Amino acid sequence: MKTSQQAAKAAQRTAQATARAARAAAHAARIAARTAVVAAKAAVKATVAAVKAIIAATKALIAAIAAGGWIAVLVIVVICLIGMIIGSCFGIFFSGEDSGTGQTMQTAVQEINTEYQENLDEIKASHGYDVLEMSGSRAVWKEVLAVYAVKTTTDPDNAQEVATMDDEKLELLKDIFWQMNEISSSTSTQTETVIETSDDGNGNIVETEVTVTRTYLYITVSHKTAEEMADQFGFNEDQREQMAELLADENNSLWSQVLYGITGGDGEIVTVALSQVGNVGGKPYWSWYGFSSRVEWCACFVSWCANECGYIEAGVIPMFAACASQGVPWFQERGLWQDNSYEPRPGDIIFFDWDDGGQDGQSDHVGIVEKVENGRVYTVEGNSGDSVRQNSYPIGYYEIYGYGTPAY
Known part of the structure; x- marks a missing residue:
């Protein structure tokens, strides 16, 4: 009987110790969660190879969790690994959600698209013309965002994560957009001979050659590619590799989600x-x-x-x-x-x-x-x-x- 009581007490002490350890692990997990957010901003220089390794490790850890392994420890590690991913250039794929600023990547893109269209309309409104000729094309948005993501997360002076959008980052994105896109315009006056038709009053169609002077407004949109911007910003080999990885075809569905939902x-x-x-x-x-x-x-x-x-x-x-x-x-x-x-x-x-x-x-x-x-x-x-x-x-x-x- 005494032995049974001693065993029960020992079991109780073990359970209490286990509970304390669990609470400590949970507390550590909460601390790690808070720390990961801060650490994410400092982890923006992660290379493509590191990110791939992180993703692979995360999958392995999730499998271990499913198998009932060291859950508390694994949760801490997973949180840190996810923080590193979000803090890298690949955090751009998380930017479609509102983080509490009232802004997302979609709202930022819409604002810049509106600004772009207003610039076109302003050019048209500020010129008198008879004929409008427009040509050229704009940079593809995923290339703009890939340049933005790599440049912002690897800036040696002020590296920032790109998983969230705020006023400061919106200005950074606008700056890169307008460095990649240019709208130019010109006008010319041309004297031309045209054929005008009229009715002579007797049901006959009369064709008359008339000399007219017309003002032409030419609007041209030109853009730089992601590779040209990499040259302009002096991206190193690692930065170029990150950008190429972001632009890989297998990520097209992620870009669709970020840009357009x-x-x-x-x-x-x-x-x-x-x-x-x-x-x-x-x-x-x-x-x-x-x-x-x-x-x-x-x-x-x-x-x-x-x-x-x-x-x-x-x-x-x-x-x-x-x-x-x-x-x-x-x-x-x-x-x-x-x-x-x-x-x-x-x-x-x-x-x-x-x-x-x-x-x-x-x-x-x-x-x-x-x-x-x-x-x-x-x-x-x-x-x-x-x-x-x-x-x-x-x-x-x-x-x-x-x-x-x-x-x-």
């Missing part, structure tokens, strides 16, 4: 379309289609985006340059058509019949549905003011002709 599926064509926002003049799209000079290029843009996703070859979306005679009939003939009362999904093809002095019952413009929120359809459209732009309309808006609904 798209997690895959029908969003692939939306991601491609959004990557082109800000491009002007349409030359990459109408020249890809096979035209030797500018045409109304909204359908060429949709076709180009579809081709980038492999949808034309797969027969999911047609290659078309005309809305009324090619695009709309293709969807209607295959039972892939909805009228304007339909609530679309991302990736649907939206057709319009503009009320430009009266609607004619035929589609004359087309775009890609980005998303639907709060009763509005958000779109990406080529040849919207001669550029790729994001627009929005109420569901059922009278100028929406209908929707092609690809069977993705």
